[in-house]
Amino acid sequence: MPALPGATVAPFRPRNALLVAVAALLLLALAYVAPAGRTYILLDDNLDTELATGYVLVREGKTLDYRPATKVERLLNGLPRNALRPGLQPLVGLQALLPTLPAYLLHELLVRLAGLLSMFWLLRRHLLPAPRHAALGAALALAWAVLPAYTAYGVSVLGQPAVAAVLLHLRRGPARWPYWAVLVGFGLWSSLVLAGVFVLLAGGALLLHAVWLGRYHAARRLALGLAVLASTYLVVEYPLVSALLGGQFVSHRLEFDYRRLVPGGVGAGLLAAARYFLLGHYHSALFVRLAPLLAAGAAALLVPASPGRYRYRRQLAGALVALGGAALFCGFYPQLTAAGQQVLPLLRAFNLSRLHFLLPLAWFALLALSLRQLPAGRSRWALVGLQLLVGLGMNTEWTLNVRRLLGRLPAAEPTYAAYVAPGLFGQVRQAILARTGQAPAAYRVACLGLPPAVATLNNFYTLDAYLNNYPLAYKHAFRPLIAGELAKSPDLATYFDAWGNRCYLFSAELGRNFRVPGTPARTVQHWQFNAAAFRRLGGRYVLSAVRLARPEASGLRLFGSYAAPGAYWHLWVYAAK
Template identity: 75%
Template sequence: MSQVSALSAPRRLFVAPVWWAVLALLLLSLMYVAPAGRTYILIDDNLDTELAVPYALMQEGKALDYHPATVVNRLMNGLPRNALRPGLQPLVGLLAVLPPLPAYLLHELLVRLAGLLGLYVLLRRYGLPAAHHAQLCAVLALAWAVLPGYTAYGVSVLGQPWVLWALLNLRAGRSRVSSYLVLMGFACWSSLVLAGVFVLAAAGIWLTWDAYRNRRVAWRPLVGLGVLAGSYLAVEYPLVSSLLNKQFVPHRLEFDYARLSSGGVGAGLVSAARYFLLGQYHASSFLRAAPLLAAGAAVWLLPAGPGRQRLWRKLSVLLGLLAGLALFCGFYPQVVGAVQHALPPLRTFNLSRFHFLTPLAWFGVLVLSLRQLPDRRATWTLVILQLLIGLGMNTEWTLNLRRQLGRLPASEPTYAAFVAPELFRQVRQEIEQRTGQPPATYRVACLGLPPAVATLNDFYALDAYQNNYPLPYKHRFRQLIAGELARSPDLRTYFDAWGNRCYLFSAELGKNFRVAALPERKVQHWRFNTPAFRRMGGRYVLSAVRLARPEQTGLRLFGQYVAPGAYWHLWVYEVKG
């Protein structure tokens, strides 16, 4: 009998519900498959910034070069290497062996698989450990894995269940080695500034409360936090080194929340409501309907008694914390704007990123409610609802579904159309044929298209979308666009009070940074400081719009370019002289 049980164990493992969830995720991921790069991936704050940096690091062989004097020449005329993401992150490593699109897609799949398995093992051990809950845990894990989010940040959000699993293990005195390895892996595969600091802070608060409640300190999870923090210090060495050694003055010191925030109490309340009901898009924006309905149903259907009172207390505390955090995030720009002169560090570090913890907290509300919900049909309805909400609000997935159906919006280009390698190859080749200059010998800047497109096509760009770069460079670059900033108070505030998008601006285009080939756009008047551009090494302006009077700014048309399937109609202007 024991031999039969031993032989059937692998079979039970193979058909375990989690593997069906993994298979479902793999099938859902087939929606991304397309020939010749015709896959849609998120553009805003993603393709227009997150792939260009590791690509430039790998092209220059500087991913692991942390010397203080090292610069990345392809970015912003020599951006300090230590201002950029660490070279130990998996996405950077994948770009060493794969082209950008396959590297991104494989990384996304790995992040979502890690998220699925993480929530499953957490639920099976601590959330819903009963044997009959295995299928429920698998579907919940799948619902977690398909949430919308920015997977370029690694497991910053979807990997948090692993951190909780590891800390709970250490608190219970089990799985010590694997728990420490998980914490080190999370530090390697997530962002310190976006999630790591807040995971450490939240875990520290939890352990402090736990020590107060139990009148003793749980040392093992405390050591685990030390391992997590130490791993972050090792992985994020570029950032830590630049801060400790003051390698450069960051442009973030000029963030001005008083100018960026708009509206009064009403605007703050609206923003808080969005944080509470939808979350923030970088950290996964999805409607919190299923957790709220589950909480209401559990409290309503559970018979009156101590169990119902305990559930009500737990849900009240958890929902109260989420509501308080939503208010904090909603009013954060206004609060910081009022105190930024007294507390300058608040300009540079965004404390509202505690919202990166809220997706897991909302799944905690959902699981806590489902544990007490007496109606099995209602339980499954709510879990399926959460799965459909997450999938339906996952823009990458839904737009790839529309692409498969031939209904991709014209405003949302595929990767191949956005990067347009054939179009930019024409430009590079013609410049080299006519001038003898390879891309490393001159600098470009972009108008009407993200500079990341130029970087991914091996140009050396003066402009970029960066969340950390030297303040003197911002002041120097401003000379190029001062005339257009003077014409547009909105763009002037956008650049002077924020400036992460260090772009060529046009008052006529406003914040339209993606000007498609059709309909053709023409800028009638463009004030551009060509001498300052030339002093920075600038030679060509790659423009997605036609300039009506380029000669007024000291430019002349070098050529115009089109390519089948490209999102852009490109005009290239050359500095005279």
């Protein structure tokens, strides 16, 4: 409706724009709502590892028990507690208050809300501060909040804009207590090894730049801010720090062998670098960089000539060179590590290519600065809309829940209820209890064809697990169980010996298929399994998603076959002779 003569059109207030963005995020989150646990959540590197570790810490009451001698009995026959995630992280706290799935979903929503607020704050304070940009900033913050970042890592990615806003403020002048609280909150709610180290390094670069310019007051404020963040990490990540400084165990990571793990040659490195530049990494929000590149090109080529345009071109060139350099470093990092791992063994243990956790924020900053150069109009909104569609479209967790609502969820992507299958595993527990009188704490199991985390979430004590850190001695003790299968498959031998985060029962016939559905049923014809070594580790039962054609040849006997309506798995349980 046109305005009346003499009337003024009220501006779209920043608070109203933010409320609309929050409402839109909550509306999008409704896709996750489902009865009886029939929600889809990410499986790989998420439900098959991250949720199980917090679950066992809570179940054993050891979330804050950081004593060197403390063991988590449900994992690897007594895993050192300090090999697992900190008990102070919010996801673990929510798992102590709620069942696993509601805890995860609430945590996911809180992480994305925090991401939206932090990006809106950065945009309104520094990148898009003009009042006329309020709605644009809110839409861009929504596009940031829906990115396919792994929320099990907290705000490691989506909360970075808040840290950037604080550091930029400290460079300008003194800060009040809420700014310091943001730094403490980020340290509490993010991962030191995944993102924190690189956030601290980026803040250190900002500090050095202030020193270079002679802005010593700003440098002191930045140093204090970084000290607050680092101190918070030292408190929250005490399990990791104490394990490293106290020498509590030798990590299996020291046997990482990048010479065997990565393909050589310049071509492979350039291809990996191109993926990092154009897509990023799936742990830290995998999305096509189409909108930022289009916005940057439009701002550089289509905006009328002006001093501001030339300055922007210089800044754009510097930003693209930096992003390209980061992509090249990440792409060639495995090869660099392979060349230097003998001289510096710690290169195997700590992955510097996780620099990619900073790249999504860098690309969004480039997008915001480019939008600021463009004239108001449909083109800016089209670019933000494009980024929102790209983020949602590549967020497989969200898109698969939409497909579930439409009745079109792929059979290979089970819901939480089908994947964890508590009714099915409850049958197995009850059968073992009825026939032997033993509760799960009295025996140990291992899994074939399904992630051990599924058994863990069903209260079994497993000899196998998917972990980023565990004792090297246990890896060596576990290897004899699967040595026969590794001998049949050079690929699996490299996968375990040169990496080994998946300390699993392997089958050469299955390869790296760690998720074998119950339908159609699958049979492994020849499985070379060292049942004697299994018994020495305390193992009694193999929970298998595949039928063994000749269990006796593996030193096993069939204990029972189990199925349940709605379960993703069919279980064959074999007892070690």
